Amino acid sequence: MPSFDNAEDRPEHITNILNGLDRYNPETTSIFQDYVSQQCEYGTYDCYANLALLKLYQFNPHLARDETITNILVKSLTVFPSTDFSLCCHLLPPSLLTTTPASSTGDLHEAVQKLTTLNTQLESCQFKDFWNTLDSDDLYADLIADVSGFEDTIRKRIAVVTNSSIREITREMLEGWLNLSDDEFDTFVKDTAGFSIEGNTVIVPLNKDNEARPTITRESVKFDQFSRVIRRAYEQPA
C-alpha cells in the first residue's frame, strides 16, 4: 500500500536521519541538499524527505539555499494533482507568498510566485496555458533546468489525468494539452500513454476510472446480526 512517508528509492542513510533525532540537526542540511540534487538528476521523488529539509530551513533561515527551495517546488509540480506543492508552501517563510515582495528576498520571491502560477494552472487543468506560461519567460527555463526530464514527467501526469476522465478526445486538443505535435505526438500517445489514434480522434482504452459505471452498494449481511433471533428460536420453541 502506498504511504506518504515511504519512497522507493530512498537511500538508507536518509531513512536513518528521517527516523532519528538527526532530522532536527542543522548539520544534516547538506546531506538533504545533496539528496534533492540527486532526485533532480535521476528523476526520483521523495516528498517526505524534502519536507524535512524545508523544515530545517524553517528553523535555520540562514542555512536556506534558494536554489534548493525552488528545486523542491519544481519537483513537487511533477506529481500533480497531489497536494505536495501546497504542503511545501506551508513550510516556506510566509513572506515569500505574499504578493508584495519583501526587500531582502527579491529573487526567491519572484521564483516562488512564478512556480505558484504554474501550480495553479496545473491544478485547474489549464494545460495549454501552462505550456504557454512556461515558454513565456526565460526565468522558467532557469527554474526547471536542474530537474531533468521535467517536461516529459509533466506530460506523463497529464496523460494520467486524461486516462482517468476521458474516453475519446480530438487530436488537436490533446496536442495542445501535451504541447507536442506530429510524430512526437504519435510516439508519445501510442508508446508512453498507451492510447490509440484513429483519424482525428484519440481513443483512451476503457479503464476503471473512465468507465463511469453506475454502482449500487448493497448492504452486507453478517451472520452475527441474526444471532439474537436464532438464539431466541432455541430458547422458546414455538
Add this chain to the structure above:
Amino acid sequence: MLARQAQYQNGTNEDDDFDDDGMLAASIVEAIQNEDDDPSQTLHSLHSREDDLQSRLQAAATPLEYQASLEARYASYDNYCSLFHFILNSNGPVELDLPTYYWAWDVIDEFIYQFNNFCAYRNRLAKKGQNHDEIASLKDNQQIWGCYSVLNRSQMNEQLAAIKRGEDPNTVAGEYGSRPLYRMLGYFSIIGLLRVHCLLGDFTLALKTLDDIELNKKAVFARVMGAHFTTYYYVGFCYMMMGRYSDAIKAFSHILLYVARTKNFHNKSAQFDSISKTMDQMYALLAICVALCPTRLDDTIHSSLREKYADQFQKLQRGGPESLPVFEELFQASAPKFISPIPPDFDNPANNVDPMQHHLQVFLSGVKNNMMAPVLRSYLKLYTSMDLHKLAAFLEVDAEDLRTKLLVFKQRSRQCKWSEGGLLSGEAVNASDLDFALNNDLIHISEARVGRKLVDWYLRNLTRSYA
C-alpha cells in the same frame, strides 16, 4: 483548577522519600541558572530555595495567565526545563508515583499552550513595535521558548516512549517502561508532538508521530477526555490540510459522535468548557470538509451541524465565489493558532506575516480551484448523459472552460483514503458518489447509489412479532 491541584497533593504524600530527589532537582536548577544569563535570575533563585519537587510538579500543571509578564514566561520556561531535565536525566528512573493520569496530560498540555502563547505574544509585540525594553530582552533571549528546545524536550520523551513500546504491555517492562510516570509522560508527549508539528504547519510529520499510537476508544488517551479530544481534532485538521477530506470527516465525526453520546458524563468536569469550544470549531471544520467533499453524515452530527452553522453551511454547499469568505471565516475561527517557528524580524515589521494568514492563503488557493464543484454537481446529478455545450449554456460559461472544470472536479473527487496501517498511508479512491467520463463533447454520468437496507427492518419486525 484548584480542585485538581488538591488532587495532586492528595495523590502524592510521600514527601519523605523525595528529599534526596528534591535536592538533586534544586542543584540542577542551580546549574541551569549558572549557564543561562537570565534576567529572571533573581526571581528564579528565590524559587529554587523554597522549592521542593511537589510544588514544582503542581506549578507545571498550573495554567499561566494570559497577561503574564515576560519575566514570568521566562521563569516558567526554566521551570519546565528543570523539571524535564530532572525527570529524564537523573541517574536511573525517578521514583515518583503519578498523582493521576490527568497530571501527565496537564503538564504536556500546559507546556505546549505556554509555548504557543509565547510565540503569539512575541508576534504581537513585533507588530505593535512599541515597548522597546521587552523587545530588546526578547532579542537577547532567543533561546528561551525556542522551537528547538521545545522539540527536543518532547523528543526526549519520545525516546522514552520508544523504550516503553519495546516492552509493552507491562509484562517485561524495563526500568523506565514500568514506571507509570514515564509511560504516561511519553505517551502524552507524542500527542504533544502532534500538536507542535501541526502548529508549525508540518502536517505530514504531525500524523507520522502518531504511527505508534492506536486510535480507538480503548486507547490509553481515551481515559483522559482532553487528550482524546485534542488528538482527534489535530488528526482531523492535518488530514484536511493534506486534502484528504474523507479521512478528516471520519476523524471529526468519530469524536463528535463520541462526545455527543457521553455528554452527560462529562458536562460536570472542569474541562468541559474548553471541550465545547473545541467542539464548535470541529463542527466548523467538518462543514468545510463536507462542502469540499460531499459525504453523508451521521444524523445526529448532521442536525447539530445545521443547528450551529446553518447559514454558513448552506453557503458553502452552494459554492461559487460567494462561498470563499465563508471558508475564510470558518477557517480562521477554527484552525489551531499557528505559530511562526522563528523569532519575528523585529527590525522590519513589514516582513512579519501572520502565520495564520499564511496557512489560510495556501489552503484557500486549493479551495478556489474547485469552487464550481457544487453547481456542476447539482446539474450532473440530473442526467445520465449530456452534451458539453448544452451544460456550458446552462452555466453561462465557455465550453472549454467547462471542460477544465470537469477535469478538476474529477481529480478532486479522487482522494487518498486511509484503510489500514500508519495514518499517512492510504489508497486513491473515488470519494464522490458521482462519476463521469468525457467522450469528446458528450459527458457520460453515473451515480453510486446505496441499496435499500432491509436487514434492520426485517429484524426489527421479527422481534416485534415474537413479542
